[in-house]
Amino acid sequence: MKFTLHIWRQENARAKGHFETYPIDGISPDCSFLEMLDILNEHLINDRIAHPVCFDNDCREGICGMCGLYINGRPHGNDDGITTCQLHMRKFRDGDEIWIEPWRAKPFPVIRDLIVDRSAFDKIIQAGGYISTTTGGVPDANMIPIPKHAADMAMDAASCIGCGACVAACKNASAMLFVGAKISHLALLPQGRVEAADRVRKMVCKMDELGFGNCTNTYACEAECPKLIKRQNISRLNRQWIGALFGRDRRE
Amino acid sequence: MKLDSKIPSGPLAEKWTNYKASQKLVNPANKRKLDIIVVGTGLAGASAAASLGAMGFNVDIFCIQDSPRRAHSIAAQGGINAAKNYQNDGDSVERLFRDTIKGGDYRAREANVYRLAEVSGAIIDQCVAQGVPFARDYGGLLDNRSFGGAQVSRTFYAKGQTGQQLLLGAYGALSREIARGTVKLHTRSEMMDLVVVDGRARGIIVRNLVTGDLERYAAHAVVIATGGYGNVYYLSTNAMNSNGSAAWVCHRKGAAFANPCYVQIHPTCIPVHGDYQSKLTLMSESLRNDGRIWVPKKKEDAEAIRAGKLKPNDIAEENRDYYLERRYPAFGNLVPRDVASRAAKERCDAGYGVGTGYAVYLDFADAIQRLGKDVVEQKYGNLFQMYQKITDENPYETPMMIYPAIHYTMGGLWVDYELQTTIPGLFAAGEANFSDHGANRLGASALMQGLADGYFVLPYTMQNYLADQIYVGKISADAPEFDEAEKAVRERLNRLLKIGQVETLRAASPHSVDDFHKRLGKIMWEYCGMARNTESLTKAKQLVTELEDEFWKNVFIPGTANEMNPELEKACRLEDYFELARLIIDDAMHREESCGGHFRTEHQTEDGETLRDDEHFMYVAAWEYHGHGQPETMEKEPLVYEHIQIAKRNYK
Numbered sequence: 001m002k003f004t005l006h007i008w009r010q011e012n013a014r015a016k017g018h019f020e021t022y023p024i025d026g027i028s029p030d031c032s033f034l035e036m037l038d039i040l041n042e043h044l045i046n047d048r049i050a051h052p053v054c055f056d057n058d059c060r061e062g063i064c065g066m067c068g069l070y071i072n073g074r075p076h077g078n079d080d081g082i083t084t085c086q087l088h089m090r091k092f093r094d095g096d097e098i099w100i101e102p103w104r105a106k107p108f109p110v111i112r113d114l115i116v117d118r119s120a121f122d123k124i125i126q127a128g129g130y131i132s133t134t135t136g137g138v139p140d141a142n143m144i145p146i147p148k149h150a151a152d153m154a155m156d157a158a159s160c161i162g163c164g165a166c167v168a169a170c171k172n173a174s175a176m177l178f179v180g181a182k183i184s185h186l187a188l189l190p191q192g193r194v195e196a197a198d199r200v201r202k203m204v205c206k207m208d209e210l211g212f213g214n215c216t217n218t219y220a221c222e223a224e225c226p227k228l229i230k231r232q233n234i235s236r237l238n239r240q241w242i243g244a245l246f247g248r249d250r251r252e
Numbered sequence: 253m254k255l256d257s258k259i260p261s262g263p264l265a266e267k268w269t270n271y272k273a274s275q276k277l278v279n280p281a282n283k284r285k286l287d288i289i290v291v292g293t294g295l296a297g298a299s300a301a302a303s304l305g306a307m308g309f310n311v312d313i314f315c316i317q318d319s320p321r322r323a324h325s326i327a328a329q330g331g332i333n334a335a336k337n338y339q340n341d342g343d344s345v346e347r348l349f350r351d352t353i354k355g356g357d358y359r360a361r362e363a364n365v366y367r368l369a370e371v372s373g374a375i376i377d378q379c380v381a382q383g384v385p386f387a388r389d390y391g392g393l394l395d396n397r398s399f400g401g402a403q404v405s406r407t408f409y410a411k412g413q414t415g416q417q418l419l420l421g422a423y424g425a426l427s428r429e430i431a432r433g434t435v436k437l438h439t440r441s442e443m444m445d446l447v448v449v450d451g452r453a454r455g456i457i458v459r460n461l462v463t464g465d466l467e468r469y470a471a472h473a474v475v476i477a478t479g480g481y482g483n484v485y486y487l488s489t490n491a492m493n494s495n496g497s498a499a500w501v502c503h504r505k506g507a508a509f510a511n512p513c514y515v516q517i518h519p520t521c522i523p524v525h526g527d528y529q530s531k532l533t534l535m536s537e538s539l540r541n542d543g544r545i546w547v548p549k550k551k552e553d554a555e556a557i558r559a560g561k562l563k564p565n566d567i568a569e570e571n572r573d574y575y576l577e578r579r580y581p582a583f584g585n586l587v588p589r590d591v592a593s594r595a596a597k598e599r600c601d602a603g604y605g606v607g608t609g610y611a612v613y614l615d616f617a618d619a620i621q622r623l624g625k626d627v628v629e630q631k632y633g634n635l636f637q638m639y640q641k642i643t644d645e646n647p648y649e650t651p652m653m654i655y656p657a658i659h660y661t662m663g664g665l666w667v668d669y670e671l672q673t674t675i676p677g678l679f680a681a682g683e684a685n686f687s688d689h690g691a692n693r694l695g696a697s698a699l700m701q702g703l704a705d706g707y708f709v710l711p712y713t714m715q716n717y718l719a720d721q722i723y724v725g726k727i728s729a730d731a732p733e734f735d736e737a738e739k740a741v742r743e744r745l746n747r748l749l750k751i752g753q754v755e756t757l758r759a760a761s762p763h764s765v766d767d768f769h770k771r772l773g774k775i776m777w778e779y780c781g782m783a784r785n786t787e788s789l790t791k792a793k794q795l796v797t798e799l800e801d802e803f804w805k806n807v808f809i810p811g812t813a814n815e816m817n818p819e820l821e822k823a824c825r826l827e828d829y830f831e832l833a834r835l836i837i838d839d840a841m842h843r844e845e846s847c848g849g850h851f852r853t854e855h856q857t858e859d860g861e862t863l864r865d866d867e868h869f870m871y872v873a874a875w876e877y878h879g880h881g882q883p884e885t886m887e888k889e890p891l892v893y894e895h896i897q898i899a900k901r902n903y904k
Contacts, residue, residue, distance in 0.1 A: 031528055032530075048762075058491040061327060125423070148392065155385035158383075
């Protein structure tokens with residue numbers, strides 16, 4: 001297959017970026033999108049055309065959350081429920097023009113080319129996205145029975161991979177789906193309820209402080225989430241938040 | 253080099269209890285004065301840093317990715333073993349211990365494995381307390397599944413994403429410590445060298461992968477938790493950035509490297525489909541619980557399938573060879589990984605392979621009929637979806653195609669009972685060490701070992717080491733040893749970058765790092781992979797040496813050392829892989845027996861099973877480095893089995 005690639009090139013965080021056009025030919029339809037970029041880089045290196053295109057990637061099986069490209073206007077490209085590394089060239093037509101950009105959001109500054117800095121997500125988790133346990137001194141695992149449907153819902157929320165597609169898809173660069181997923185995962189479990197009120201306050205404040213926008217209910221995040229995290233998690237986040245603001249604090 | 257495994261005396265079941273009762277401790281006020289470096293944020297690294305931080309030590313943790321949550325532990329699918337006996341099916345610490353020793357083909361250290369089984373239950377308690385959403389039954393209690401190499405159901409799981417959920421649990425614990433200020437996080441940072449002062453590990457040199465700057469960090473102890481070296485083979489189930497370099501620079505600085513030839517080949521991966529392929533995707537071993545593995549019984553059917561003239565569903569039941577069920581009636585499709593992998597290779601080499609000829613079927617038709625599509629979907633839905641996205645085939649309708657691929661390395665830095673390497677103050681945890689799996693690891697045991705080391709072993713054993721370190725005061729990163737190490741790293745980077753400069757390049761057509769890495773991988777897979785012999789290993793050694801010579805003449809690395817430069821990172825790792833590959837070959841050559849994942853064709857039984865030589869090879873081979881291109885020397889740590897009865901590994 002043959003494609004014309006328009007790729008965002010930006011030398012570093014301070015430099016001005018621009019699109020560069022690269023034709024590419026002889027790509028197998030079974031090739032993954034990132035393998036196609038490998039082939040391009042191989043060509044850029046061997047023929048000394050330019051510095052290879054920098055893009056984040058690691059597990060290449062859709063679970064680490066490292067890869068994330070904005071392809072023809074969609075985070076992770078034109079397929080549902082997958083990450084960029086799981087996108088295959090058979091999803092494109094021969095001769096297509098493909099526009100490849102990094103995530104565009106103020107809290108995710110570009111580091112180089114298609115790589116952005118997502119440490120803001122780590123900071124939100126550090127603000128309270130966990131259950132405070134120290135190693136040892138915990139009860140037997142079967143001491144806390146958890147209804148299967150609650151455990152299953154918690155699991156669905158917990159399957160967020162922290163890739164940032166929700167933020168990239170949102171016109172407000174809101175991180176509500178990411179935060180909502182973590183809040184839900186922990187609030188649905190009895191172990192997580194002890195700190196629930198405190199957690200939601202801290203995580204939401206941190207999210208605002210880092211410059212993520214608010215939710216205006218367009219659900220682009222849900223549509224583009226590679227792990228199909230549901231928007232109900234945002235509702236739960238809002239309920240938890242309101243409860244924490246106006247409800248009785250559990251510590252009292 | 254002298255190996256002292258420091259196994260505590262006393263009966264096996266009491267060793268760990270006795271150790272903990274008599275080890276040295278550090279009082280809370282002194283913990284604040286002690287610095288620890290942890291390299292790697294996977295299960296072992298994150299759990300160790302979180303636990304040590306919570307105890308009050310000052311911890312610095314490093315990872316090469318943009319976040320600790322990206323570490324490759326996240327990709328583990330199937331589950332984590334623990335001897336909880338929640339299913340009342342006869343499990344116990346003793347049983348898990350025996351299964352692990354047997355699974356490792358009697359090449360693991362008894363005391364370490366027993367401790368692993370002993371702490372396994374506490375791991376599950378810890379993870380549940382952290383909010384890990386393990387699968388549950390309708391009564392709300394934890395569910396279990398069975399896994400290869402065991403006859404009990406002791407595997408805890410969270411859909412097909414167990415590694416992800418366990419890592420997120422450890423990442424949560426780590427994040428809490430970062431917020432509390434006991435742990436400092438350094439992302440996009442690659443360890444380039446270990447600094448040894450007066451014979452003790454005292455710090456590391458790190459390259460900031462964003463700016464290219466070299467940075468120094470000093471500490472009282474260093475933990476290496478950077479995973480395995482499976483990417484020597486290029487195509488593997490490891491992540492693209494997984495590498496052996498942090499462990500390897502420690503080896504160069506004097507840490508012994510044990511059993512490098514023990515490499516695990518996972519039986520259920522999606523087969524290779526093209527030259528441009530960058531990695532192999534694993535299909536969880538849990539699929540073998542319900543899937544049945546087969547190839548056509550008749551060669552002409554296999555040929556017709558390969559030619560596209562027949563479909564798998566055209567082959568009648570009586571013309572299918574369920575070769576695992578045929579050869580191993582007792583364990584059937586649940587034999588350990590090494591056995592299942594070799595059996596697949598045997599069928600394909602004999603001409604019965606499907607797809608490209610290097611694939612076998614994993615069929616769910618029976619399971620769907622027995623359990624219904626919904627149940628199968630609930631159990632394996634995400635794996636089936638993943639398979640379909642990659643191959644464009646629907647596994648609910650047509651059997652999956654699978655083939656073995658490099659997955660895990662049992663070998664690694666040699667450690668004693670305290671997980672300390674031969675360099676005092678340098679510890680190794682998780683896949684980076686060699687300690688618990690012998691010559692073959694059982695499924696769902698890697699997660700168990702990583703978390704056991706990090707949550708429950710290192711927090712004790714490191715205290716024992718650190719107890720007298722309160723007298724040495726803060727370690728300075730201005731010591732001449734740091735100057736030297738940093739200078740050596742700088743020179744190394746410049747040496748690599750220089751090859752590609754036009755005036756030094758010796759070939760008209762330069763090649764990228766990946767090009768060399770792919771060729772190295774092919775050599776290793778072909779001649780030092782699932783089956784090895786003197787002839788193939790001799791050939792491998794020669795080809796690797798030739799390829800390395802060519803690398804130093806023709807590799808082209810664009811850019812400079814003072815910027816984000818992924819090609820330079822890859823070149824450094826590949827430089828280490830060349831040395832590592834030669835050591836794997838030497839180790840495989842010297843071990844004149846077959847055991848676990850190490851299969852020497854000269855040493856097999858009449859029906860093609862591994863043939864151990866306990867008389868001559870019941871030891872750990874620990875290798876010592878003597879400089880680039882110099883042959884390494886080997887020390888033996890004899891394996892003494894006081895508790896377990898040595899037997900032939902039999903899964904029939």
